[in-house]
Amino acid sequence: MASSSKYSKPPQPPPCFTATPKSLVEDTKRLIERSRGVQDGIAKDATSDTASFASVNLPMARDDNKMGIEAHIIGFYQAVSTDSGLRDASTEAEKLMDDFGIESSMREDIFKLVDAALNKNETLDPESRRLLEKDHKSYIRNGLGVPAGAKRDRFKDIKKRLSEIGITFQKNLNEEKGGLWFTPKDLEGVPEDVVASLKKGEGENEGKVWLTYKYPELFPTLKYAKNADVRKKVYMGNENKCNQNIPLFREAIVLRDEAARILGYPNHAAFRIEDKMAKTPETVDTFLGDLRERLAPGGLDEMGKLQKIKQEDLKRRGLEKSYDGHYFLWDHRFYDTLMLEQDFSLDQQTIAEYFPLSSTIRGMLKIFEDLFGLVFVEVAGASRDQVSPTGKGEDIVWHPDVQVFSVWDDEGEGSGFVGYLYLDLHPRDGKYGHAANFNLQPGYIDEGGKRRYPATALVCNFSKPTPKKPSLLKHDEVVTLFHELGHGIHDLVSRTTYSRFHGTSTVRDFVEAPSQMLENWCWTPTQLKSLSKHYSYVSDAYKSAWQESASNGSASQPPETMPDSLINSIISTRHVNDALFNLRQLHFGIFDMTIHEGSSHDAVEKMQISETFNRLRKEISKLDGPEVLGEGYGWGHGQATFGHLIGGYDAGYYGYLSSQVYSADMFYTVFKADPMNGKEGRRYRHTVLERGGSQDEMQTLVDFLGRKPSTEAFYRELGLS
Structure with missing residues (x-):
């Protein structure tokens, strides 16, 4: 992190967060009218004979670019604002935007012109060619391959209802207060x-x-x-929280299946996977089935050891009569943690003392600086006023807790501006409840050939600091932060002509790979050492609080960075109970495929979704639920909290596992021997991250690896080769 004057004046101001409920809706309507005008103009001026990429697709792509500068932030308020009025207006605005998106995607007059432009077979640069082909395919996938009439109208109605369901489902999760x-x-x-x-x-x-x-x-x-x-x-x-989402989830599954069949697909999974790397549901099912078969014996072995620890723990506490031979879902995190403490000397509380949130973030940013040739400059205090378009520093954040960084290339990369990074790290009412990266403004090249720079936000929910302790991260939270920051870096360093392909706008079964690969740095001894700093060294106040909490106040201050013994205890546990963890991921992936691969529409309508979710969990993860106590499989509704399957990962959750194939291959092939190799880091930045979705993702992997990806490193990492 730097504070040099040459990095103090970004060429582009950061976005402002000064919207009101009224302005959000008015701005949305203005953006929609502008876009509709662009499309109407194309339809009026072009004919099938004159249609070309430049006269049809390019004006719409440029309008998309401009739309992203405002629209992403309009929708972002519902995830982060403390003002319920703003959240509601953001939700209303997103519905308006989605309805317009459906209207636009089903304009037959525009589709005919795009079709004519494609058939001209013009010589175009590769990214423009990809845009033209993606646009064309998108119209077909949005119903324009279906003859005009009742079926197409029904498809449009389904798309609108699915949009409403998605927005309401996530709003319910964000605002859950149970x-x-x-x-x-x-x-x-x-x-x-x-x-x-x-x-x-x-x-x-x-x-x-x-x-x-x-x-x-x-x-x-x-x-x-x-x-x-x-x-x-x-x-x-x-x-059993958010039970209002239960009927919404069911309705979404049924409507998706109906829509896919209208388009001529056998089910929703076939429709969704067609344009991903896997191409067919059969490929996904084979991958998940093979992994399940390989992991199952290890999962049973791990559970047997944990069950023994449970039995010994109950006996030690005089509760041996309560042991009934079961290992329950609510047992797992407890006994997994106890095993790590007993068998591997893993003291999570002590480890967390070495990962104060603020210094850990600084350490992570330093890793990205060294690896990718970046410079992060925090925009705080008076400097916020200086960069703010309004002259008020508070206008460039949506909450006082939010940190802002301007991001630059280092001297070796040319010292140019890269974009803005925002960190919103603590929970509050109404806020998005998980950890995610949100693009606020995409990057692209404007009409004059000038670069428009991106802005990206990490939204997480780590514990808040107190007067006696800063926010302290468990190691798994360090991994989560590194993962999401990896998405943020992907978003920042992407260099595409069109916002359509910017950053993480890749196919879903590749998008996790770059972040998953970067998680490996959290398991590297030298990097753990560099990330660590005992919280008693953060400030005099925290030092005093630590001394007061230490036994009799006489204990000597711990070492400033994490001792090797603690680091070794972390490293030694990387694959402990790995099979059970991956079987849990398989449960989510196989459930996702099961509900989206119905043999008939009637079968989908009759599916017992909660029962299917819980039965598959028992069969795949092996852990006992209330069903073994005679309560049946309808005891819980985990799918009602499963935002991924409503928010874009439908028939795509397998991507978390399949992306690991690519991430393991990239790390072991290029970085394992020297994780901080700056030359390879910069090659990775330019070859993989900069490309975004502007070329076929398999080509990106081949360019970086020098060959097609292999599963060998993935299975070796899991101990299954």
């Missing part, structure tokens, strides 16, 4: 700082605390609460 009241005694074993941060009860709940299903409260409880009944209540509550 939880449970517990006494501090109920939460025995949960870290004190977590319990101390919980809302205190009043009246009938005097003496109790309110535990929500937000990650910073949910996961520590499932990992550390000694009382199995408490873990069960929390687990079951989380599986």
Whole structure:
């Protein structure tokens, strides 16, 4: 991270977040009218004889570019704003935008012109050729291959309803406020700082605390609460939150299947996978089935060891009579954590003391600087006023907690501007509840040949700092942060002509690969050392608080960076219970394919979705749920919280596993011997990340690897080769 004056004046101001509920809707209508005018103009001026890429596709691509500068932020407010009025307006605006998108994608007059332009077979640069072909295919996939009439009208109605479902489903998740009241005694074993941060009860709940299903409260409880009944209540509550999403999920599955059949596909999976790297559902099913077969024996072996630890733990606590031979879903995080502590000396609380959020972020940015030739400059204090288009620094963030960085090329890369990076890292009411990267403004080349620079945001939910401790990350949270920052870097360094292909705008079964590859740096001893800094060195106040908490205040201050013994304990656990973890991912992937590969529309309509979700979980992950207690498979509705399958990963969740094939191959082939090889890092930046989706993703891999990708490193990493 730098503060040199040469990096203080970006050539493009950051976006502003000064919208009102009224302006969001008005701006959306203005953007829609402008785009409709562009399309109407093309339809008026071009004919099948005169249609060309320049007269038909290029004006729409340039309009898309401009649209992205405002539209992404308009939709972003619903994920991050503390103002419910702004969130509602953002939701309304997104519905308007989606409806217009459906209208545009089904304009037959424009499609005929795109078809004529494609048939001209002009000589175009590769990215423009790809845009033309993608545009053409998109119109067909949006119903224009279906004769005009009742079927096409029905398809359009389905598309509109699916858009409404997606927006409402995610809004329900963002605004979910469920939880449970517990006494501090109920939460025995949960870290004190977590319990101390919980809302205190009043009246009938005097003496109790309110535990929500937000990650910073949910996961520590499932990992550390000694009382199995408490873990069960929390687990079951989380599986049954957002029940208003249950009918929405079912409706989406049924409508997707109907739409795919209208287009002539046998099911939704065949429709979705056709334009991905896998191409066919059969390829996906074979991959998932093979992986399941390879992982199952290891999963049973791992569960046997964990079951033994459970039995010993209950005996040690005088609860041996409560052991019933089962290993439950709400047992797993607890005994997995206990195994890591007992057998591998992995003390998660001590490890977290070495990963204060602020210094860990600085360490990560330094890795990306060295590897990719970047410079990150924090925009804070008076410098915010200087770069803000309004002169007010508070206008360039949506919340006071948000950090902003201007990102530049280092001297070796030419010292040019790259874009803006935003970090929004702590939970709050109404905020998106997981960890994700959001593009705020895409990059592209404008009509005058000038570069328009991107802005990207990491939205996460790590615990908040307190007067006695900064926000401290568990190692798995460090991995999550690195992963999402990897998406952010992909978004920043992309160099495409059209915003359509910018950054992470790749096929879904490739998009995770770059971030998954970068996770390897979180398992490299030298990088863990460089990322670490004991929180007692962050400030004098934290040093004093640490001394007060240490036994009798006489303990000597820990080393500033993580000791090798702790680092080794982290590295040694990388593949502990790996089979069970990957079987969990397989459960999600196989469930996704199962509900989207119905043998008939009638079969899809009759599918028992909750029962299917829970039955597959038991069959694949091997862990017991309430079904073994005679409650049947309808005990929970996990799909109602599964935002991925409504938000774009439908018939695509397998991509998290298939992308690992590519990420493992890239890391082991190029970076394993020397993870901080700057020459290879820059080659990776220019060969993979810069391309975005502007060329076929398999070609990108071949360009980088020098050959087609192989599964060997993936299976070797899992111990299955």
